[in-house]
Amino acid sequence: FFDGDLHQLIQTLTVVTEQLKTDYKAKTFPNSSKKAMVQLAQKLKGSAFEDDFKKIINFLESILEDGFKEKKGTWVFAKKAYEKKFGRFIKMVDELLASSLGKGFIALDQDLDISIKIDQNITLNTLKEYFTYISISIIKS
Numbered sequence: 001f002f003d004g005d006l007h008q009l010i011q012t013l014t015v016v017t018e019q020l021k022t023d024y025k026a027k028t029f030p031n032s033s034k035k036a037m038v039q040l041a042q043k044l045k046g047s048a049f050e051d052d053f054k055k056i057i058n059f060l061e062s063i064l065e066d067g068f069k070e071k072k073g074t075w076v077f078a079k080k081a082y083e084k085k086f087g088r089f090i091k092m093v094d095e096l097l098a099s100s101l102g103k104g105f106i107a108l109d110q111d112l113d114i115s116i117k118i119d120q121n122i123t124l125n126t127l128k129e130y131f132t133y134i135s136i137s138i139i140k141s
Helices: 004-026 031-045 049-065 080-097 125-132
Strands: 027-030 068-071 076-079 105-108 114-117
Touching: 004 027, 004 031, 004 080, 027 031, 027 125, 031 049, 049 068, 049 080
Parallel strands: none
Antiparallel strands: 027 076, 068 076, 105 114
């Protein structure tokens, strides 16, 4: 990621989503995970990339609103509809991470192939900050 704000936002989204997947398997969510979900929704809403995150925000907020009930300091699924919403949320995040959000966005697909999509001039030094080894093929048409 070459846009600092987007890079940080995607990192937060990835970390929180991985934590939620772990919680989802355990069927319980500690208060820290619920707090992380709320903070993530606020960050996505307050970002300059809000349009790109709208669907994710909607799923996240609906999960927060009616997907939980509190039980002895942890949160559990309140209804089966939550599971569908959670599944859709994960799908949306996966789609986002495999797509391009614009200038200098790097997508890592399921086969661990990296595709770089650039709409601006990026210097080699900038690329070197993100990769320890770079192999670039330039095809002149």
